[in-house]
Amino acid sequence: MTSATLPKELDGKVVTPADPRYRLLRSTYTTVARPALVVLPQTTxxxxxxxxxxxxxGLPIAVRSGGHGLSGRSSNDGGVVIDVSGLNEVRVLDRRTRLVRVGAGARWAEVARDLASAGLAISSGDHGNVGVGGLAIAGGVGWLVRDYGLTIDHVRAAEVVLADGRVVRTDAEHEPDLFWAVRGAGAGVGVVTAFEIEATELRDIAVAQLTLAADPDGSTLSRWAEHLAQAPRRLSTAAMLMSDGRRAVLSLTAVYAGPDTGRMRKAVAPLLEIGTLLDQRAHRVPYSGLVSTAHLHPNLGQQPANTTNGLLPTMTPDAARAITAAVTGPRPALLQLRSVGGAVNDVAADATAYSHRDSDVLVVGTVFPPGDRATLDRIWRPVGAHTRGAYANFESCPDAAAFRRFYPGPTGDRVLATWRHHDPDGIFRSALYPSELS
Incomplete structure (x- = not known):
């Protein structure tokens, strides 16, 4: 495998293909991989x-927190996977300021559970098995996004192991360029091992789940977006648009950031009219019930898929028609729609490496086998023509062109300059974008 000697610090913390644990550790959620070894660090x-x-x-390096990354690049073939799942601390540092220390290897279900007793929450994606590290260095479009903003907007400091082995603490006053990159483009600067994040006061939330038949002309999506653009910020939604025979069906989850089901019903009521209502349910649950520990599972490559995405500053009628057509054609895709805007757009475009601060809708397209990337590209092309920018975490095939959608214009130039400064040999960059951004 290699002639290098394992350092004594790693005794008992390395899993090779001969180890019974290897089967549970080698892969990601979307990709079966065959690394030479998986390292399970317990400390920085x-x-x-x-x-x-x-x-x-001289082996390739992959860094993994939860393994839900759609590109599958949190593992590799023939290289070293640094699996930081052992760095899973969740600790309230200051209850008055709601400052929480979270290890990069924690899962968001664990974070929600451990903060619940303090009456705190962090908006953090939509599935409890997602790892903190991969999400909190890229963005974080969660169930509370319009009220809370992105996860990165509340990161106040981070601990990073740089390519040369130095461990640095970065915040607004210390290593500010690194801190800028960690919030949106952190995968290329090093291994982030812990975050300090400002949580929000939250115990229970109100949730409505609606199923509607979507009008073929896209008007259902237009009405959805129009309502969200002027709805209370406490209301965030995520929807799946899928084929049901010859029609499109919109399965929508609306989350109201608070326990008041009366206010939630008032905020949701206009959504009952955007299409033909097929089913509806509403309930009040703890936030930890939405990002649940029931989600926790090993990642075995069980969900192969091809995914891409784009951001819409507004949902135009033409965009709504194109999105609806993508799920009703002869080879339909699954389309996800997420309301952003609100608090996300309060942040200046140059404040973090995530610069898309003028968008109201995130559209995500996915095809499953036997559909391949070419299939997705054909279906996505009419949708993508209406988008501007993209979110790095919802792309299964990141390349140089995708990089410029994630980080457009001067943002991309600054990201690359920061990556090259902190990792001049490109060991992290090459794992993300092999040879394309050298």
Whole structure:
């Protein structure tokens, strides 16, 4: 495999193909992989040792928190996977300021559970098995997004192991360029091992689940977007638009950031009229019930898929028609729609490496086998013509062109400059974008 000697810090923390645990650790949610070994660090010092070993061995490096990344690049074939799941601390540092320390290896279900007793929550994606690290360095479009903003908008500091093995704390006053990149483009600067995040006061939430037949001309989507653009910020929605025979069906989850079901019903009421209502349910639950520990599972490559996405500053009638047509054609895709805007757009475009601060809708397109990337590209092309920019975490095939959609114009130039400064040999960059951004 390699002649490099494993450092003593890693004794008992390395899983090879001969280990019974390897089957549960080698892959990601979307991709079956075959790394030479998986390192399970328990401390930041272990991460430094794992990184040094991988560099000395000349092996490719992948960093994994939860393994839900759609690109599958949190594992690899023949390389070293640094799996930070052991760095899973969740601790309230200051209840008065709601400051929480969260290890990069924690799962968001664990974070929600552990903060519930303090009456706190962090908006953090929509599935409890997602790892903190991968989401909190890219964006974080969660169930509370219009009220809370992105997860990165509340990161107040981070601990990072750089490519040369140095461990640095970065915040607005210390290593500010690094702090800028960690919030939106952190995968290319090093291994982020922990975050300090400002949580929000929240215990229970109100949730409505609606199923509607979507009008073929796209008017259902237009009405959805029009309502969300002027709805109370406490209301955020995520929807799946899918084929049901010859018609499109919209399965919509609306989350009201608070326990008042009366206010939630008033905020949701206009959504009952956007299409033909097929089913509806409403209930009040703890936030930890929505991002649930029931979601926790090993990742075995069980969900192969091809996914891409784009952001819409507004939902135009033409965009709504194109999105609806994508799920009703001869080879339909699954389309997800997420309301953004609100608090997301309060942040200046140059404040973080996520610069898309003028968009109201995130559209995500997915095809499953036997559909392939070419299938997705054909279906997506009419939709993508209406988008401007994209979100790095919902792209299964990141390349140089995708990089410029994630980080357009001067933002992309600054991201690359920061990556090259902190990782001049490109060991992290090459794992993300092999040879394309060298």
């Amino acid at each position: 010092t272990d991460v430094v040792a794992a990184l040094r070993y991988a560099r000395d061995s």
